Amino acid sequence: MNFIDATTQEVDAAVREAHLAYLSYKNLSGKKKGEFLRAIADEIEALGDTLVQTTMRETNLPEARVISERGRTTGHCRMFAQLVEEGSWVEARLDSAQPQRAPLPRPDIRKMLVPIGPVIVFGAANFPLAYSTAGGDTASALAAGCSVIVKAHPAHAETSELVAGAIKKAGTKTGMPPGVFQHLHGMSFEVGQALVNHPLIKAVGFTGSLVGGKALFDLANKRPEPIPVFAEMSSINPVYLLPESLAKNFEKTAVMLANSITQGVGQFCTNPGLVIAVDNDGLKKYIKRLSEEIVKAPAGTMLHQGIANNYHKRVAETLAQKGITIEAQGAEGSALQGRATIVSVAAKDFLKNPMLAEEVFGPLSLIVKCADINELNAVVARQHGQLTSSIIGEEAEIEKHQNLLNLLKEKAGRLIINGVPTGVEVAPSQNHGGPYPATTDSRFTAVGTDAVKRFVRPVAFQNFPESVLPPELKTGNPLNIWRMTDGNWSK
Ligand code: NAP
Numbered sequence: 001m002n003f004i005d006a007t008t009q010e011v012d013a014a015v016r017e018a019h020l021a022y023l024s025y026k027n028l029s030g031k032k033k034g035e036f037l038r039a040i041a042d043e044i045e046a047l048g049d050t051l052v053q054t055t056m057r058e059t060n061l062p063e064a065r066v067i068s069e070r071g072r073t074t075g076h077c078r079m080f081a082q083l084v085e086e087g088s089w090v091e092a093r094l095d096s097a098q099p100q101r102a103p104l105p106r107p108d109i110r111k112m113l114v115p116i117g118p119v120i121v122f123g124a125a126n127f128p129l130a131y132s133t134a135g136g137d138t139a140s141a142l143a144a145g146c147s148v149i150v151k152a153h154p155a156h157a158e159t160s161e162l163v164a165g166a167i168k169k170a171g172t173k174t175g176m177p178p179g180v181f182q183h184l185h186g187m188s189f190e191v192g193q194a195l196v197n198h199p200l201i202k203a204v205g206f207t208g209s210l211v212g213g214k215a216l217f218d219l220a221n222k223r224p225e226p227i228p229v230f231a232e233m234s235s236i237n238p239v240y241l242l243p244e245s246l247a248k249n250f251e252k253t254a255v256m257l258a259n260s261i262t263q264g265v266g267q268f269c270t271n272p273g274l275v276i277a278v279d280n281d282g283l284k285k286y287i288k289r290l291s292e293e294i295v296k297a298p299a300g301t302m303l304h305q306g307i308a309n310n311y312h313k314r315v316a317e318t319l320a321q322k323g324i325t326i327e328a329q330g331a332e333g334s335a336l337q338g339r340a341t342i343v344s345v346a347a348k349d350f351l352k353n354p355m356l357a358e359e360v361f362g363p364l365s366l367i368v369k370c371a372d373i374n375e376l377n378a379v380v381a382r383q384h385g386q387l388t389s390s391i392i393g394e395e396a397e398i399e400k401h402q403n404l405l406n407l408l409k410e411k412a413g414r415l416i417i418n419g420v421p422t423g424v425e426v427a428p429s430q431n432h433g434g435p436y437p438a439t440t441d442s443r444f445t446a447v448g449t450d451a452v453k454r455f456v457r458p459v460a461f462q463n464f465p466e467s468v469l470p471p472e473l474k475t476g477n478p479l480n481i482w483r484m485t486d487g488n489w490s491k
Contacts, residue, residue: 003157003185010184011194014149017179018118019200022147024177026115030084030479032174037081037142039170040134041074044163051162058156059128060301060336065264066129073129076136076426076447080143083449089113092472092483097463107463110473113456115145116228117202120195122216124207124232125303126267128156133163133183136451137205137230142181144455146203149182151192155304157185189215196220196229203455206231207269207446210359210437217440230454231440232433234359235387236273237421240376240408242393242401246282253392254286257365258293260420262330265300265338266363267307270388270421273360276379279346279369287367290342291328297340299333302362308336311362315341318364321356323349327367338362347375351382373401380404385435385442386412388421411435413442 006014025033044051055066083089090112097108119141123132130136133150141148152160164183171180186192196204196219204220206213206229213231220229241253260272277283302308312335318324323345330340344367350356356366370376383389389412391398391405398405398417408415413434424432424447432447433439439446444454461473471478480491 001158001161003152003161005186005188006184006191008194011191011198014179014182014184015118015195015198015200018147018149018182021177021179022115022118025147025180026145028145030087033143033145034081034085036170036174036176037077037084037139039174040139040167041077041081043166043170043173044070044074044077044134047162047166051159054162055128055156055159058159059125059303061128061264061303069127069129072426073134076130077134077139079426079449080139080452083452084143086481087472087479088482089449089452090472090481091458092481094473094483094485096486109460109462110464110469111458111460112470112472113453114459116455116457117146118200119146119148119203119205119455120192120201121148121150122192122204122206122208122212123150123153123160124269125153125155125307126264126269127207128153128159129163131207131232132156133160134167135207136446137207138167138181140451141203141205141455144452146455147180147182149184149195149201151195152183152185154185154187155306192216193219197223199223199225201227203227204229204231205446205454208233210234213440214437228454229440230444230446232269232446233437233439235269235434235438236357236359237270237386237388237390238274238276238380238383239272239390239392239420240380240404241275241277241283241286242391242397243278243280243282244397245393246277246286247280248394249392250282250286251289254289255293256420258290258297260422261342261365262294262297262300262340262363263422265302266340267303267338267361268422270424271363272365272390272421274357274366274368276368276370276376278372278376283367283369287327287342287344294328294330294340294342297330297363299331299337299339300363301336302338305336307361308338311338311360311364314360315339315362315364318343318356318360318366321345321349321353330363341365342367344369347371347379351378357382357384377403377407380407380411383411385438387432387434387438388412388414388416390416390419390421392418413438413445
């Protein structure tokens with residue numbers, strides 16, 4: 001099916017409608033917004049097999065993966081519904097007036113989070129449901145009280161159209177203002193760029209490549225009124241193998257990492273693209289065992305030809321770098337398929353070559369062999385910001401490497417012990433973000449309930465009479481939410 005790019009007039013009309021819808025949507029109760037989010041989940045489920053088959057056809061993803069991604073998408077819509085129905089997420093703070101305070105009286109001040117305004121969402125090719133039209137950005141922005149315009153990803157435009165239809169239907173059924181959610185197509189960058197440049201747009205949620213995210217971030221910062229861009233971009237998710245554990249557990253570690261590297265043809269932002277260890281007997285055994293697994297890996301069909309071409313190009317570039325050795329490769333496959341590839345390099349060569357620390361999107365993993373723990377620490381210091389960093393080690397051994405832990409805290413948004421980075425649990429405690437270039441703003445997460453914080457801003461209300469205070473801040477706490485009053489938490 002062919003979709004036509006939105007014209008400049010259509011972009012402008014969509015943003016104006018989103019702005020109008022925002023002005024009434026933001027004032028709806030958490031209960032009403034929750035109803036809308038729950039209806040979105042129901043309508044997505046009601047698309048049934050049509051959605052599953054369309055997504056499979058457009059993305060080459062297997063059925064089980066599409067079904068589980070749909071579950072994750074409807075799951076996060078219901079999670080945000082629960083959050084706004086409960087209501088404490090607005091972080092209400094009340095500080096009572098102290099008219100007798102000397103030398104100056106203190107006014108009554110109350111503060112809460114309010115929505116930021118209409119938001120543009122760009123989804124990624126590799127998560128056609130969970131990071132796309134009804135993905136975490138859309139669900140969290142709607143939960144915050146913002147209206148949303150999605151720029152459909154051209155690699156799964158039909159899937160996007162189906163999900164957009166479900167969201168619109170949910171809006172009509174639950175009485176939402178028309179225009180609270182809108183969906184525009186665009187094969188060219190112009191549609192996305194015009195949306196980001198529109199003066200009525202107040203924030204951007206982006207998941208995708210570093211080049212795309214940085215381009216939109218720069219564009220938003222050049223506007224007469226700059227706006228925040230929450231771009232989730234590239235990460236190579238280093239895994240550090242500590243020597244004592246590796247000597248004992250090389251077999252288990254190799255199998256675990258082989259599965260993580262090849263899962264989904266390596267097309268995850270959490271793929272372990274870098275493995276770092278001290279070069280010793282344990283590492284040799286690990287590489288041998290990992291290689292046995294990798295040579296068995298079938299070539300996997302990638303999301304689309306562009307992603308496959310880019311993977312082949314980046315693998316060839318990596319193989320041409322000084323000091324690179326091929327340790328193992330899986331089956332070769334067609335031009336649309338990705339071949340699992342494990343390469344290694346001495347830390348001294350890695351440290352001299354910044355290109356080796358950049359993301360290769362697909363099933364490639366680079367092993368960096370360090371002469372000793374000092375060189376390993378030097379490799380850590382050279383890392384860019386990451387979504388995750390993992391340490392495989394015994395508890396007593398990890399305790400001895402406090403220095404490594406301290407360094408990693410500076411570099412990543414999620415630290416993992418004895419596990420792989422793939423598989424992002426959707427939970428309030430989750431952090432899916434990290435220092436640049438993993439994201440453009442490491443203070444926020446794209447996954448979990450705190451994702452809502454990207455699309456709000458605080459407002460303080462000073463000396464407001466009860467009658468005009470928002471219900472969240474009224475003295476009697478009619479919504480029965482958790483609040484901090486004069487320094488104490490209470491309901
Ligand atoms: P992409 O090519 O950057 O596309 C993402 C979206 O942004 C598309 O709608 C694209 O539109 C638009 N876009 C890209 N560059 C643009 C520009 N200069 N101006 C206007 N719009 C622009 O990314 P992708 O190939 O879909 O996704 C793969 C990447 O996403 C990988 O690097 C992966 O690691 C990353 N990713 C990150 C996370 C995370 O949470 N950190 C999660 C999943 C994926 P067009 O298609 O029309 O160009």
